[in-house]
Amino acid sequence: MALPNVPRASPDALLALANREGRGRLKIFLGAAPGVGKTYAMLLAGKTAQEDGPGVVVGLVETHGRRETDELLQGFEILPRLPVLHRGKMIQEFDIDAALKRHPRLIIVDEYAHSNPPGSRHPKRWQDIEELLSAGIDVWTTLNIQHLESLNDVVQRISRVRVRETVPDTVFDKADELVLVDLPPDELLKRLAEGKVYVQDTAARAVDNFFRPNNLVALRELALRRAASRIDSDLLERMQSGGVEGPWAAGERILVCIGPDDTSPMVVRHAKRLAESIGAPWLAVTVERPFKQLRDAERRKVEEHLRLAESLGADEVKTLLGSDLVQELLRYAKFENITQIVVGRSRGGWLAEALGRSLPHQLVRCAEDIAIHVVTVPEPKRSPSRLRLVLPSSLRQRGLHPLHFLWSAAGVVCAIAVGRLMTALVSLPNVSMIFLLAVLFAAVRFGIWPAVFTSFLAFLGYNFFFIEPFYTLTVARPHELLALFIFLGFAVLFSAIAGRIREQAQIAVTRAQATRRLFEFARHLSSLAEPQMVAEGAVAEVQRSLGAPAILLLPRDDDLAVAAAWPPEDELDTASMTAARWAFERDEPAGLGTGTLPNVPWYFFPLRASHGCVGVIGIADRFASHAGDGTKLDSEVRTLFETLAELTATALERSRLAREIAAAKTATDTERVRNTFLASISHDFRTPLASILGAATSLIYFGSKLSDASRQDLLGQVKDEAEQLDNMVRNLLAMTRVEAGALEMRPDWVDLSEAFDRVVALAKRRGAAQTFETIVAPGMPFVPVDPSLLDQALTNIVGNAVRYAGSNARITLEASCDDDEVLLSVMDDGPGIAPDMLATVFEKFARGRGPGGDGGEGAGLGLAIAKGIVDAHGGSITAESPPAGSPAADGHGTRIVIRLPLREKIS
């Protein structure tokens, strides 16, 4: 059976729905102008909401003394306002922290587009509201249509009033509900006349301008259209998320081209409106050309325009790279199936315009199947800064050094001198070459302007000294005049080319240096192990690279703490700390030049790693420049800073991982040692237990049949193995005590030959098949040691020899002494100890790896205990393989040497 053709929900629409989950709902009461009754309508609706249940709070409502509104406000819980000092005046502001703390179901906050006074957390109220929404609180607010970013210039044109407080279209478009509060213009004017409309301290002329009937009609139309289009898109979205096949956009796609010029914002807004009206997606691009370097100011402008496009809700904002502006634009347009391109008129200047080489011209010529919109915004008046645009960047960036011109002049003087000398000696047809040399020198050495200066100087000098009549600036023969001007033109051109090359070389060098800096920084950081050291290295480098104070904060005990700062600093003031925490918790930049706490002197950037934010790095405001409405960090500095921050985050992450790996390794090492220990202990216990059980069961089952001798032997075996077990238990206890440093010592005078005999006898009883030899030097004194501990140490060493040396080995126990030391050694001629094992034989759980079978496995405690015992006696123990000074038969063999101090002797 074929599946019925079920319309499926569009993923985009579902995603938008999912993003809304957990977020508060935003309802905007939209009006065409002040005074239409938005606040009143909002409060009225609030009353209804109150009936649904508690939790409706008024965050801030301006009644402007209107009685009806005041009365409506009765019965609402009203949040206290926050007094803020602004320009010497106390003003009452919305208290976002109180609102978050109260966490109501619904909060009513008037005037969406309001600007907060400097020093607030966010510069704009809509940002406050964003925070409330993301905290899951529903928000109702009011907005006049003229405050909408995309309509900003339209409103300005209609009303001649510039509105500075704007709300980005994106946040407006995200509103869950839109309520249009409409009042016919006539009634509004009536209300105005009755003084019921409060207009914020605007000049009376502006008020008059604004509240003209024509204006109001236009604004009302704007508001109605906007609300209508909003309803359209709502409907579309619902149809899509419900899987209803609806009227899809007709496939129109709009591309807007952005440049550094001042007309771009208007072009962008136009594109936005166009896109909106036909329901098409729109994309904003700028083209960066490698051979046309933008100045910093221009680059900032471009960025600003791109941001504007973003805030207006462009579906894609992109920087393209290509040498040919037109070709690149068209290539991208084709790639993105663009149907309409929006550009401004004034790109390319009057000359390009006249020659048909301006961007619109070229686009119209080259584009296929694309509609080109040329927005004809009036050219802004050329300001002085506009003139500066013409000057090449080298002039202002590096400044003109008077010395450079002096040197250039000196070059010309030299050229004159050389020219005179040469013409005196030989007849040179063209002296101008020498002057070109001087121009070249100036261009390469000092850049384009000194070179141009030199060109003119050379032109004059050439004329003065070498063209007849000499020593005048007049030229006798016309063709020489021509040559002179050709020389000048050539020299200037030459200067320009050489200067440009020099400039590009300098840029290349600067970039290479920056890259190398970054590389070295990364390498330096990666060599640091501890997060603390990484932090210190990072702030030092940031300070060095950017020349501004830097600070790095890492989480500590559920809070952020300053980990490192350069210049050294231990604490941050409360506001900065709040910004840092904000950046850390939200994983977003905060402070200086951002939308959050922009008045803090630091720009904080979160250190993002794979597991989220690992810390925050900040730089101080040395680079802050006051531009526009807020302080902004220079974009190049910011980019470099953010790159450094990323490197730092990676380094921090790496050091954290390294630590975790080390910890895990220690854990597995401990685990491995414990497993080894348990395995060997269980084996060591099992062998004697097997013998005891075997011997005992033999006696039980077959006791009557066994010969007396066999019976005795089996009984003896039970006893021996029980002793062996006892010995093992004792060893374990001893080890525990050695470990705990609580080895009990009961020294006594010990005869070493007797001790040797006891140890050898025990080994033989345990089945040692080796040949034993004991050598005690004549006149050996008694030694003051703990007899049972010494026995145990020797037993362990001999046991080791028995275990590893092989059954045919020869084991020699030797004792000797000099004046202040006793030397005990146990030597075998077995296969010896591998050199790499030699260093660790006395470590706990170190085990010989020779034989692979059961017999070769012990707890690896024997020698460790021996060492513990010898250490406790103030002696030393060493292992030699092969033994020093005694050539073993096959070059192998092992000798363990114990040295015990001898303070008193008894012979």
Add this chain to the structure above:
Amino acid sequence: MTRATRVLVVDDEHAIHRFLKPALEVNDYEVLSAGTAAEGLKRIAADAPDVVVLDLGLPDMDGKDVIARVRQWSDVPIIVLSARDREAEKIAALDFGADDFVNKPFGMGELMARLRTALRHRMQRKGETPVVNIDGLVIDVARRRVTWEGTEVSLSPKEFELLAFLARHSGRVVTHKQILTAVWGPAHEHDTQYLRVYIGQLRQKIEPKPADPRFILTEPGIGYRLLDAA
């Protein structure tokens, strides 16, 4: 019987030899001892023991390799001595051709019983008995008939094959892998879940109390053992 049954004990622990030797001798076995694998292999070749008791942990060679080598030219019964915590090694030893295993430490009674079983199978292998009688459970391999105290038990072909395989090795442990390979084929040597199901069905049909099996005994983690024919 012209000579006493010869047991070769291969173990590197002196203590094991020390109590095994008198206990075995008193039960009329002739005891040969070897301390290393090399010596053990030499003695199996030279002295032709009737049964070998082999410790898996030998200093010079892995016990499994010893079994593999012996199996190339001899089918002498091999009983493996091993620690309880070395399951994998035991299974490998059985798969390599060991006949049975005894966990260390062990009682002499158990070892003697295992020795007897192993030796009896050696005899049986020489004259294969088509009918096995275990305490009233009669398995007639040739006629594919199973009766329990005279009444016929109806088995599916696979169930019968499984029981017959166990009967051929009655008294000895057979690993999961050995059973699976023999009954289901080499492709199924890891499908122990088949085995569990069929063993469960068999127990339902032949065991008086399936929850407390008498005939088919589980060797946890290793395999199964059919009670020895008396």
